[in-house]
Amino acid sequence: MTSSNESAVDIAHVYRGTFVHSTDHTAVEILEDRLLGVDMEGKIAFIGSGQEVDSLSQKWRFEALAVTQLGQHEFFMPGMVDTHIHASQYSYAGTALDLPLLQWLNTYTFPVEARYKDMGFARNVYTHVVKRTLRNGTTTACYFATIHTDAALLLGQIANDFGQRALVGKVCMDTNNFVPHYKETAEESQDETNRFIGELLKKKYPLVRPVVTPRFAPSCSSALLGHLGEIAQNNNLHIQSHISETKEEVKLVKELFPDYDSYTDVYHKHNLLTDKTVMAHGCHLTDEELKLFREKGASVAHCPNSNISLCSGMLDARRVLNHKVKLGLGTDVAGGYSPSMLDAVRRTLDTSKALTIQDPQYQTLTFEEVFRLATLGGSQALSLDEHTGNFKVGKDFDALRVNTAIEGGPIDLINHGEGPKVLLEKFLNLGDDRNIAEVYVAGKRVVPFVERP
Numbered sequence: 001m002t003s004s005n006e007s008a009v010d011i012a013h014v015y016r017g018t019f020v021h022s023t024d025h026t027a028v029e030i031l032e033d034r035l036l037g038v039d040m041e042g043k044i045a046f047i048g049s050g051q052e053v054d055s056l057s058q059k060w061r062f063e064a065l066a067v068t069q070l071g072q073h074e075f076f077m078p079g080m081v082d083t084h085i086h087a088s089q090y091s092y093a094g095t096a097l098d099l100p101l102l103q104w105l106n107t108y109t110f111p112v113e114a115r116y117k118d119m120g121f122a123r124n125v126y127t128h129v130v131k132r133t134l135r136n137g138t139t140t141a142c143y144f145a146t147i148h149t150d151a152a153l154l155l156g157q158i159a160n161d162f163g164q165r166a167l168v169g170k171v172c173m174d175t176n177n178f179v180p181h182y183k184e185t186a187e188e189s190q191d192e193t194n195r196f197i198g199e200l201l202k203k204k205y206p207l208v209r210p211v212v213t214p215r216f217a218p219s220c221s222s223a224l225l226g227h228l229g230e231i232a233q234n235n236n237l238h239i240q241s242h243i244s245e246t247k248e249e250v251k252l253v254k255e256l257f258p259d260y261d262s263y264t265d266v267y268h269k270h271n272l273l274t275d276k277t278v279m280a281h282g283c284h285l286t287d288e289e290l291k292l293f294r295e296k297g298a299s300v301a302h303c304p305n306s307n308i309s310l311c312s313g314m315l316d317a318r319r320v321l322n323h324k325v326k327l328g329l330g331t332d333v334a335g336g337y338s339p340s341m342l343d344a345v346r347r348t349l350d351t352s353k354a355l356t357i358q359d360p361q362y363q364t365l366t367f368e369e370v371f372r373l374a375t376l377g378g379s380q381a382l383s384l385d386e387h388t389g390n391f392k393v394g395k396d397f398d399a400l401r402v403n404t405a406i407e408g409g410p411i412d413l414i415n416h417g418e419g420p421k422v423l424l425e426k427f428l429n430l431g432d433d434r435n436i437a438e439v440y441v442a443g444k445r446v447v448p449f450v451e452r453p
């Protein structure tokens with residue numbers, strides 16, 4: 001049992017029931033009949049045994065009758081962390097999955113992203129993606145927007161309005177031979193990135209931060225990469241990009257940047273590989289590159305739906321974990337067709353099993369390990385684990401109230417008496433947003449949505 005000795009802290013809410021989360025040592029830790037108190041700032045103030053409700057209510061000065069009691073088929077789990085999602089591609093999610101990456105970008109992605117100079121279009125899509133991901137249990141999202149600064153700022157505002165924790169990136173790209181109207185000059189990109197960061201920070205949104213976002217090396221000149229590395233370093237900011245998603249892209253980077261040891265070295269030499277960097281995909285990284293990731297503390301966002309949908313490759317997540325490189329999961333909408341982290345969990349397991357089919361000696365990921373990747377792993381990959389990722393006293397209460405027995409839902413509990421581990425496994429494999437009764441971010445209930453005038 002854990003409790004802080006700050007019993008002077010005022011308690012806003014207390015919940016009693018089963019809590020399921022991950023720690024560094026245990027992929028799935030099940031805490032049955034616990035009381036969890038959330039303070040006025042949305043932080044977890046204490047976790048104690050349900051049996052001790054009387055003594056805890058005296059110590060923390062809350063009404064025992066005001067405790068929210070979970071049902072038999074309910075549990076709380078940490079909110080899920082989508083470490084890589086293109087908010088701007090949500091309009092065509094579920095379509096346009098018939099081309100390999102570089103043709104897919106030119107044919108579908110760049111023409112759509114160019115439309116975000118229209119703020120009405122941006123507001124419509126960004127509102128939908130924030131609401132959809134929250135409803136699906138994504139309490140933290142690391143977003144790519146587009147090159148348009150004002151629309152990217154709007155995405156930050158919408159995430160803040162709906163209460164989602166978010167890193168938001170204004171995309172930077174000064175190279176685009178196929179859709180030439182969708183690019184900036186290196187100077188514009190540098191200036192607009194500075195404006196984006198300045199304006200977003202000025203808003204003082206408590207849960208929304210800017211992330212420096214070079215699209216990927218083939219879209220950026222060395223000069224632009226250098227500017228962005230400097231901006232990130234001078235402001236101690238997060239960085240996100242793509243790396244080694246397809247073999248064709250790796251070959252292209254070799255041609256474009258012949259003087260570098262590897263794709264990873266291109267980012268590294270431009271000061272873009274730091275302990276606040278998250279790189280999507282990494283399917284074709286070498287052991288040397290993973291060593292550099294580990295040395296620098298950079299992380300990988302595993303995006304299995306996209307990897308399969310665009311036939312890009314299969315990330316060997318076990319190898320990444322063996323290298324002790326931080327690993328999270330991403331939906332990668334719209335290369336990935338689903339905006340649900342539950343889908344990312346399932347596709348991660350499928351990919352691991354496909355690798356096992358190819359090599360029966362392969363150590364398949366367990367569902368418990370993948371649960372950790374979707375929650376604590378993601379928070380570590382985004383260097384946000386001080387604030388979120390699991391139920392630890394002092395962290396923000398980012399949580400999903402899961403009801404596996406919801407009326408009309410996708411899970412039929414035949415045996416009833418199922419223990420919490422079985423309920424978790426069923427939710428991960430069979431559940432959907434109908435089972436996510438409530439979503440909390442930093443202690444605030446953000447789903448169901450409160451209708452605003």
Ligand SMILES: O=c1[nH]c(=O)c2nc[nH]c2[nH]1
Pocket residue numbers: 086101105109215216242245306332335
């Ligand atoms: O899956 C991807 N989606 C993108 O938008 C992108 N841009 C560069 N590389 C990319 N990969």
Ligand SMILES: [Zn+2]
Pocket residue numbers: 084086242280332335
């Ligand atoms: Zn992506």
